Amino acid sequence: MRFQPLRISAFTVCSAAGAGRQATLDSLQARSGSLTPNDFGASPLPTWIGRVPGLESAALPDGLSQWDCRNNRLAWRGLVSDGFIDAVKAARARYGADRIAVVVGTSTSSIGASEEAYTRLDPDGRYPADLRRSIIHTPHSIGDFVQHALGLEGTSVTVATACSSSAKVFAQAERMIRCGLADAAVVGGVDTLCGSVLFGFNSLELVSPDRCQPFDVARRGINLGEAAGFALLEREATTGSWLLGYGESNDAHHMSSPHPEGRGARLALQEALKLAAIQPGQIDYINLHGTASHKNDEVEALVVAETFPESTFASSTKGWTGHTLGAAGIVEAAISLLALEHGVLPGTLNLNTPDPVCGPQIRRENAQRDARRALSFSFGFGGSNCVLAFGRSDL
């Protein structure tokens, strides 16, 4: 069984940069900053965040209320954007509800609901009655919700490999379709702001007190963000951009720090180029992981400078969205697809003075330029790496 490119027949994205594709594209073009001073939780740390507004008052519709929590509310906002639900309905009619797999990624799923329960335990130390719902206190909360919200009946899996999660879902879904176990797959990912990640990354001294500045010599760390994004993968579709390939690897180095020479990142990149049968010079746009942490950006810049010609246009869009962790893969896949569709290549927001390690590939300003092939890089804790390769629909 050999890899064949798959069509991305529908996709959607919601982040601090905007709800839906058009709002996201507008924000990219306007270079409007959407990061805001941290106001999340009872005792907010001094940092900036990419917060999606209005989730607090956006309860899930009747029939889905057992999954209600911040993370699944954001998932729902994604599903109802850009006609994504209708695209899945049409696919369901074509293939059958049990022939569409759900493979979605997250890092913390709805742990925010568990965190909230611990602040409101009853005198016997039990969860408050409104949060005694097992499904929202387990990692598969997101996969289970998406499957039921879309009325699908095939397999449903949640991938949780930290910040590579919703990139790796493309690989897992492609293999499932290749083996004939599904005709289509809903892939994507959702992560929401919660105490675990804000205080957790803070404990690792990775959180910036300022707006994040990917690849800037003065960068001081990440801004956390939240986002939902989904894509529909099909072999038989006639329209939509292409998933050309992917590469997965591990650093085998450290739990929370990248390999200093980018060993795993290079491997994932090589695998993606090999599977897609393309050369570095054929890549028009790269959406980098570019978290604005010291080490990630240094290692990633090195890999890019050594692998790609000067003409390659590479950028980090974390300055628009913040680092959305388990959702970063799908958010940046969506931005890469928008770049291919519209020829809008986003630069790197908040980048003033590039780190000397950056090559000319890493751009500050946006460009309007014909782009046929794009890569998206995602690197996560535990050394998990994934690189995705996309092609414009007319390839």
Place this chain on the structure above:
Amino acid sequence: MNRPIDCLGPLAIEGIAFWSSRLPGWDIARSVIRGEQPASATPSSRPAPALLAPTERRRAPDTVAVALEVASRACESAGLAPAALPSVFASTHGDLAISDHMCSTLATAPTLISPIKFHNSVHNAAAGYWSIGTGSTAPYTAISAFHYTFAAGLLETAIQVLCGQQPVLYVAFDIEAKGALATVAPSRGLLGAALMLSLSPGNLSRRMMLQIQDGATMTPAASPAAVLVADNALAPCLPLFESLAKDQAASIDLALSDNKILSVTLDALG
């Protein structure tokens, strides 16, 4: 539309490993399942994976300890070096003890979150330690599918073997829930199970076919081991290991979703 193909295989099970507090190792579990010996009356202390440095071994979370133990044993029993092998790590709830600790700390003194607890809280922590300990840069994944976790991981492993045409290690584990979280995510004891799947059956391997079918009835656990692991979230793995402990041909239905089963057909040994 593709013609639906819902049958995968044949695959070979080249290595088997199992560890639970009352069945500490596959040889013991196999004997207890076969009725050849009783389980020990007292729970075993948790395994100490030789892959980790001595200080890390003591500090490792339970998830990492039990996952690395069965992962190593499955590689040993298959006679395969881990470094080149892709792997699939599956856990229903991940590290319930760390989640309880994180939620408690966040509720009382959030700035006291420990950086090590935080990076050990990710669902792929065990997979990460495995790749570091073995020096393996081959891809791992870490998944969950709630009640259907074990079958979903087995299916993903089989798919990876077929697509990659190479052996893939499957590691599944769940641990004991702590604190208030235990009331909504119940799980007792430690349970780890691992399989090495490949395409080319060796002399001692079992041949296996997988098929996705409609249905919601899974094969119940029926051996003396059942009661010893029934309250662990990974208990749905046991019927497959009961059949692997016996040498006859068998068919086992594992729940894959609300209305699908993963039907596993095992050939007789030898």
